[in-house]
Amino acid sequence: MxxxxxxxxxxxxxxxxxxxxVIVDPLSHEISxxxxxxxxxxxxxxxxxxxxxxxxxxxEEIVLRCSPDEFVRFPLLERDQYVTVKEVEIAHLEDHLxxxxxxxxxxxxxxxxxxxxxxxxxNMTHAIxxxxxxxxxxxxxxxxxxxxxxxxxxxxxxxGNIKKVSKENVGFQFKFTRGFKEAFMPEQQxxxxxxxxxxxxxxxxxxxxGNDRKFFDDKGEVIWVNKANxxxxxxxxxxxxxxxxxxxxxxxxFPDGVFLCPCHLSIYDEAGKVIDGxxxxxxxxxxxxxxxxxEIKIIDIEYKAGVNNQIRLL
Amino acid sequence: MKEDIQAVNQQNAFEKVVEFVDERVGLxxxxxxxxxxxxxxxxxxxxxxxxxxxxxxxxxVVTGILLMFYYVPSTDHAYASTQYIIHEVxxxxxxxxxxxxxxxxxxxxxFAHMSQxxxxxxxxxxxxxxxxxxxxxxxxxxxxxxxxxxxxWDQRAYWATVVGVEIMDKTPLVGDFLxxxxxxxxxxxxxxxxxxxxxHVMVLPAALAGLAGLHIFLxxxxxxxxxxxxxxxxxxxxxxxxxxxxxxxxxxxxxTVFLIICSLAFIxxxxxxxxxxxxxxxxxxxxxxxFLFLFQLLRLKIFGGQFGQFLGAIAxxxxxxxxxxxxxxxxxxxxxxxxxxxxxxxxxTVIMVFILVFTVSAIINxxxxx
Numbered sequence: 001m002x003x004x005x006x007x008x009x010x011x012x013x014x015x016x017x018x019x020x021x022v023i024v025d026p027l028s029h030e031i032s033x034x035x036x037x038x039x040x041x042x043x044x045x046x047x048x049x050x051x052x053x054x055x056x057x058x059x060e061e062i063v064l065r066c067s068p069d070e071f072v073r074f075p076l077l078e079r080d081q082y083v084t085v086k087e088v089e090i091a092h093l094e095d096h097l098x099x100x101x102x103x104x105x106x107x108x109x110x111x112x113x114x115x116x117x118x119x120x121x122x123n124m125t126h127a128i129x130x131x132x133x134x135x136x137x138x139x140x141x142x143x144x145x146x147x148x149x150x151x152x153x154x155x156x157x158x159x160g161n162i163k164k165v166s167k168e169n170v171g172f173q174f175k176f177t178r179g180f181k182e183a184f185m186p187e188q189q190x191x192x193x194x195x196x197x198x199x200x201x202x203x204x205x206x207x208x209x210g211n212d213r214k215f216f217d218d219k220g221e222v223i224w225v226n227k228a229n230x231x232x233x234x235x236x237x238x239x240x241x242x243x244x245x246x247x248x249x250x251x252x253x254f255p256d257g258v259f260l261c262p263c264h265l266s267i268y269d270e271a272g273k274v275i276d277g278x279x280x281x282x283x284x285x286x287x288x289x290x291x292x293x294x295e296i297k298i299i300d301i302e303y304k305a306g307v308n309n310q311i312r313l314l
Numbered sequence: 315m316k317e318d319i320q321a322v323n324q325q326n327a328f329e330k331v332v333e334f335v336d337e338r339v340g341l342x343x344x345x346x347x348x349x350x351x352x353x354x355x356x357x358x359x360x361x362x363x364x365x366x367x368x369x370x371x372x373x374x375v376v377t378g379i380l381l382m383f384y385y386v387p388s389t390d391h392a393y394a395s396t397q398y399i400i401h402e403v404x405x406x407x408x409x410x411x412x413x414x415x416x417x418x419x420x421x422x423x424x425f426a427h428m429s430q431x432x433x434x435x436x437x438x439x440x441x442x443x444x445x446x447x448x449x450x451x452x453x454x455x456x457x458x459x460x461x462x463x464x465x466x467w468d469q470r471a472y473w474a475t476v477v478g479v480e481i482m483d484k485t486p487l488v489g490d491f492l493x494x495x496x497x498x499x500x501x502x503x504x505x506x507x508x509x510x511x512x513x514h515v516m517v518l519p520a521a522l523a524g525l526a527g528l529h530i531f532l533x534x535x536x537x538x539x540x541x542x543x544x545x546x547x548x549x550x551x552x553x554x555x556x557x558x559x560x561x562x563x564x565x566x567x568x569x570t571v572f573l574i575i576c577s578l579a580f581i582x583x584x585x586x587x588x589x590x591x592x593x594x595x596x597x598x599x600x601x602x603x604x605f606l607f608l609f610q611l612l613r614l615k616i617f618g619g620q621f622g623q624f625l626g627a628i629a630x631x632x633x634x635x636x637x638x639x640x641x642x643x644x645x646x647x648x649x650x651x652x653x654x655x656x657x658x659x660x661x662x663t664v665i666m667v668f669i670l671v672f673t674v675s676a677i678i679n680x681x682x683x684x
Contacts, residue, residue, distance in 0.1 A: 027546055027550050086343055086347075088352065144495070185388070191592065193593045237593065241618075242477045242623075244476070244477060244599045263477060263600075264613045277613070278613060278623065280619045304490075306484055308620045314500050314501055
């Protein structure tokens, strides 16, 4: 049984005061002291340790271990050494405190008494909320997904003249600018690059394996065929590892030159074959044609990087 | 009653306004509760990281809003407007550089904060949810770094995004959708910039503010964990309130971090590279320094090929995050002293050494490439 606030404090049979406050240990959440307001004089508040309570007679009365004369020797409460629980945040204090004079109740409004449909109204609120949200899901998804998938662009772009490619089995970079129209934006010119290698028959064989290479549009129809014996091979400038731009570099280990990607250090030979590094597949070969005057044209195909097979994006 | 009326009459106008508001809002009680939070075992410098993070975030919001006064998120103006901020607008270079270095400071502080909580064993019961929300906040901070990086639309920005999105593309099942969704198409362009912009300035700030609020609410609900050593009596003897000692430590830490960010902004102001284009030219793409270890990891041959890449870029980081999320439920022993948790101490050290070694080797590789 817990004493109430305002319970009488007795010493022997004599009432010395009433409990006015309790002091709680913030760590253990246990009551450490009670504060007793004296009946006599100014009504001074004295702090009585919980161990000095001999007996809790009932909720209204407690008996202290001391005599009335000893009671006045308990220290006065130094109020400024304490804060109320309203002014301090002690986690889970309420769970442990039982000094309230029982539960405090207020009556339900008359209209709320005996309402049987609380669960019904809760469920209906959720149902109507869901009905508001549901029709929005599809439009919102479609709205956000609008630009995600585009048809392939199979236009030919002129990238330069083949005369630049002077040596065999060496990578030459061709930079080109192409128009790029996106949604509401005016057409922009973006810079891209490809690499062209004049391949010896041995390298041609390594690249094509003796078979012509066909390129397809999104309907699966052939748009171009690179002949197996064509000496010039064009590689997409996008590294098949993670999409960076690679370079033709001469290094200590490869004095004749290799394609090296500076991002994750994938190394490819002139046939586009991976010779070192993390790349999952050889360089991507582009559909390429060269006219009588030596002008190189390509279709600007991009494949997804980082996968074993070519998956066309653009 | 008479005395009360007299007391009210003696108040000056300001006190009357405060009194008026307090009566309706209960500000004084809220303030008291905010400041009178007992800190078991007393205030410490080690507890300042969370407050510092909040401080950095607030200044990122302020500088971010200021940058938006001039910045235009379109592929034909993003670069020019950022250059305009740097070269033309008064103190634009400073605000942009502060925002840039502030993001790095945020990542450093998140690392420090998580390490402190981990080493103190403060993720354990009953603080599991605080830890989980904290992990979500960590993800959001990384998302901020990734999306903000694209906005200046220079070569550095463009290529970090190209590679970053290609990595996300390797997520099983949803990867292709996710990558296209973020790019707003098959290749990066205006849609990518628009999406990164709105994620950076609207979605992530709202998410971070909300989750940080939840984080602090849960923290106050559970109470601070306190030191991992000492008897209850010792801890009680050293306990103080959030105000004034901890707040003092926090504000000193905030001022220090502020000075460091300002100094970095002065010493190394942001300089843009060439405008973004799918031709990298002589630029060697590289992510921001806090992603370097992952970047270097992907250079290893064992993380090559389609499966290796999935392993290095998705599976291992994903498994690590899942492990961190599961940590409070796996490690249910109440022991919090880090010197009595050898596995935790060794694990933490190994991860720190791993990140350090891989970051340093990425930097060495960079020198080699140049």
